Amino acid sequence: MVTIADVARHAGVAPSTVSYVLTGKRSISPQTRSKVRESIRLLGYHPHAGARALASSRTNVVALVLPLRPGVHLPALMRFVTAAATTARKHEMDVLLMTADEGAQGLRRVAGSAQVDGFLMMDVELDDDRVPLLRQLPQPSVLIGRPAAVAGLTCVDLDFEAAGGRCVDHLADLGHRYIGFLGAPSVVYQRNTGSAQRAMAGFGAAAMRRGIASTALPADDDYESVLHSVRALLRAQPAMTALVVHNEAALGWVAGSLRVLGRRVPEDMAVVGICPDDLAEQLQLTSVQLPAEELGHQAVELLVARLNGQPVPPLTLLAPKLIGRASTAPRPRG
Amino acid sequence: MVTIADVARHAGVAPSTVSYVLTGKRSISPQTRSKVRESIRLLGYHPHAGARALASSRTNVVALVLPLRPGVHLPALMRFVTAAATTARKHEMDVLLMTADEGAQGLRRVAGSAQVDGFLMMDVELDDDRVPLLRQLPQPSVLIGRPAAVAGLTCVDLDFEAAGGRCVDHLADLGHRYIGFLGAPSVVYQRNTGSAQRAMAGFGAAAMRRGIASTALPADDDYESVLHSVRALLRAQPAMTALVVHNEAALGWVAGSLRVLGRRVPEDMAVVGICPDDLAEQLQLTSVQLPAEELGHQAVELLVARLNGQPVPPLTLLAPKLIGRASTAPRPRG
DNA sequence: GTGAAAGCGCTAACAG
DNA sequence: CTGTTAGCGCTTTCAC
Numbered sequence: 001m002v003t004i005a006d007v008a009r010h011a012g013v014a015p016s017t018v019s020y021v022l023t024g025k026r027s028i029s030p031q032t033r034s035k036v037r038e039s040i041r042l043l044g045y046h047p048h049a050g051a052r053a054l055a056s057s058r059t060n061v062v063a064l065v066l067p068l069r070p071g072v073h074l075p076a077l078m079r080f081v082t083a084a085a086t087t088a089r090k091h092e093m094d095v096l097l098m099t100a101d102e103g104a105q106g107l108r109r110v111a112g113s114a115q116v117d118g119f120l121m122m123d124v125e126l127d128d129d130r131v132p133l134l135r136q137l138p139q140p141s142v143l144i145g146r147p148a149a150v151a152g153l154t155c156v157d158l159d160f161e162a163a164g165g166r167c168v169d170h171l172a173d174l175g176h177r178y179i180g181f182l183g184a185p186s187v188v189y190q191r192n193t194g195s196a197q198r199a200m201a202g203f204g205a206a207a208m209r210r211g212i213a214s215t216a217l218p219a220d221d222d223y224e225s226v227l228h229s230v231r232a233l234l235r236a237q238p239a240m241t242a243l244v245v246h247n248e249a250a251l252g253w254v255a256g257s258l259r260v261l262g263r264r265v266p267e268d269m270a271v272v273g274i275c276p277d278d279l280a281e282q283l284q285l286t287s288v289q290l291p292a293e294e295l296g297h298q299a300v301e302l303l304v305a306r307l308n309g310q311p312v313p314p315l316t317l318l319a320p321k322l323i324g325r326a327s328t329a330p331r332p333r334g
Numbered sequence: 335m336v337t338i339a340d341v342a343r344h345a346g347v348a349p350s351t352v353s354y355v356l357t358g359k360r361s362i363s364p365q366t367r368s369k370v371r372e373s374i375r376l377l378g379y380h381p382h383a384g385a386r387a388l389a390s391s392r393t394n395v396v397a398l399v400l401p402l403r404p405g406v407h408l409p410a411l412m413r414f415v416t417a418a419a420t421t422a423r424k425h426e427m428d429v430l431l432m433t434a435d436e437g438a439q440g441l442r443r444v445a446g447s448a449q450v451d452g453f454l455m456m457d458v459e460l461d462d463d464r465v466p467l468l469r470q471l472p473q474p475s476v477l478i479g480r481p482a483a484v485a486g487l488t489c490v491d492l493d494f495e496a497a498g499g500r501c502v503d504h505l506a507d508l509g510h511r512y513i514g515f516l517g518a519p520s521v522v523y524q525r526n527t528g529s530a531q532r533a534m535a536g537f538g539a540a541a542m543r544r545g546i547a548s549t550a551l552p553a554d555d556d557y558e559s560v561l562h563s564v565r566a567l568l569r570a571q572p573a574m575t576a577l578v579v580h581n582e583a584a585l586g587w588v589a590g591s592l593r594v595l596g597r598r599v600p601e602d603m604a605v606v607g608i609c610p611d612d613l614a615e616q617l618q619l620t621s622v623q624l625p626a627e628e629l630g631h632q633a634v635e636l637l638v639a640r641l642n643g644q645p646v647p648p649l650t651l652l653a654p655k656l657i658g659r660a661s662t663a664p665r666p667r668g
Numbered sequence: 669g670t671g672a673a674a675g676c677g678c679t680a681a682c683a684g
Numbered sequence: 685c686t687g688t689t690a691g692c693g694c695t696t697t698c699a700c
Contacts, residue, residue, distance in 0.1 A: 046446030050387030051677035112380030385693035
């Protein structure tokens with residue numbers, strides 16, 4: 001194995017000089033620098049990661065903690081993961097993958113053994129039990145999602161409240177005056193899921209603000225339940241001409257349900273989803289996108305900033321973007 | 335930070351003793367062992383990963399190199415990843431995530447800096463340029479997929495040849511005598527993609543073996559192309575009553591194309607796919623599954639075996655499993 | 669069955 | 685601007 005001493009000898013300098021050329025932590029004369037660089041290249045030298053970590057207490061690795069509970073949209077998750085990995089590499093960092101099933105125990109292990117410089121944790125819910133632990137760890141962490149108390153943490157999330165509002169605004173601008181909201185399964189709300197509750201709240205508030213009549217119902221993931229909820233919405237508000245759907249699993253059934261109930265999309269009923277882009281694209285659905293890449297990128301940037309001792313805001317909310325597709329049209333005048 | 339010296343002092347033993355309790359590399363008296371264990375627990379000691387790697391030249395980390403080219407089925411990929419991660423943890427190992435876009439350069443970097451003990455590389459194709467490099471590296475590697483020359487490597491893959499054959503056998507057993515094969519886009523075959531070619535070869539050989547007339551065509555990923563290819567197949571072999579599809583992206587259009595051409599599934603035309611299970615389930619398609627979990631698990635087991643100096647076969651082929659669903663039925667007698 | 673001590677390869681004072 | 689050197693925390697001989 002080629003070590004820093006080999007490089008130093010080959011270049012006729014001290015090991016520390018080689019180290020400084022590599023880290024840039026002190027100024028080196030151009031001649032020395034290029035001499036050293038050349039030796040490094042010639043010998044094919046790569047600093048030993050373990051030795052470096054030991055001496056510098058920096059691993060240049062971030063842990064990425066993924067949720068793998070059923071129901072997460074895998075394509076969106078992968079988009080997030082690759083964005084995070086790519087951004088990490090831009091900062092000369094690597095990514096250690098942790099599945100959530102190791103729980104707090106796993107975090108303690110990885111943190112305790114100094115395997116990583118920081119943590120990225122996805123899909124954090126309001127009362128996640130790992131959050132208090134993260135606060136204690138010596139390594140900084142960035143959460144994707146939004147726990148109840150944000151103080152002392154760094155979180156990034158889509159602004160779900162604004163997302164709900166954005167859907168209403170889009171529909172209101174098209175002339176719709178009676179709008180329904182088809183939400184997640186009711187257990188999700190019982191479970192205190194932040195994104196679900198906030199999207200719903202944003203939807204309701206925007207409707208009030210615009211003087212629009214709104215009705216909301218949860219829906220389970222199966223056809224029966226979706227059909228039932230859509231029918232119930234229409235019964236509750238017969239003049240309804242638009243629907244906001246915040247339920248990925250239900251989306252596939254919505255068009256069918258509406259058809260069965262005699263409503264064409266978008267002529268009789270405009271539909272807006274809050275969902276990953278590929279799903280919306282596939283269903284030709286106007287939607288507020290879940291910005292997976294942007295979240296992954298931002299999360300890493302925030303973590304890197306914290307590692308460099310820079311101050312970062314406790315909560316970064318990404319503005320929702322609505323993409324118009326075939327499922328929305330101006331309200332039928334009649 | 336708690337070090338091994340702290341634990342040793344607390345337990346009244348030498349640091350080396352603590353180390354040996356942890357690694358089990360020499361016998362320790364039960365009393366000493368439990369004394370040490372207790373101190374470890376009390377102090378919340380975790381060995382420093384970097385220090386350990388430096389002293390032992392073992393990181394207990396494996397690199398997982400993922401393909402992120404367009405067209406890979408993300409849900410199946412994630413199933414593979416989690417299986418690999420879970421199996422790795424069973425062996426006290428962690429997983430470092432590498433995206434393929436770093437290419438050979440990235441492998442060299444990670445290998446050179448001794449960040450990992452070995453490599454897991456997914457979706458290797460016949461002429462992958464990173465394969466020769468992997469052979470040179472000091473760390474062992476396991477490939478998921480099957481490059482042209484397997485000597486000196488360790489590979490795991492689904493037995494695509496048997497998979498193609500299995501589809502034919504299933505259909506032949508149901509009485510079908512004229513079978514079509516709808517393959518990947520023709521560029522995939524031009525690109526020398528092993529799995530595509532082997533599935534096709536297995537299909538052809540099995541048909542010959544069973545005395546069945548077979549016809550094959552490639553298909554692109556869009557509706558037009560699929561419709562065109564299916565129509566061409568039917569024209570070439572009007573008596574065709576069954577279809578084997580090895581093209582994930584086309585699968586969604588197959589049923590529609592057949593309907594347009596006046597064939598009901600499965601009454602007029604039986605369909606078998608070679609595709610990830612969730613896709614097949616969703617389409618209610620009889621299929622040979624892509625055993626993502628099993629591949630991930632096996633790959634890690636093989637790598638661990640190699641790390642322990644155990645001999646492993648250069649090629650491990652997993653037997654295809656066919657799951658019967660609604661898309662196949664006995665041949666209509668008429 | 670246990671201890672003492674010599675590194676593993678690198679970084680970061682300290683010294684010039 | 686560069687060299688010398690003392691660790692970083694652990695494993696693993698060697699010695700008893």
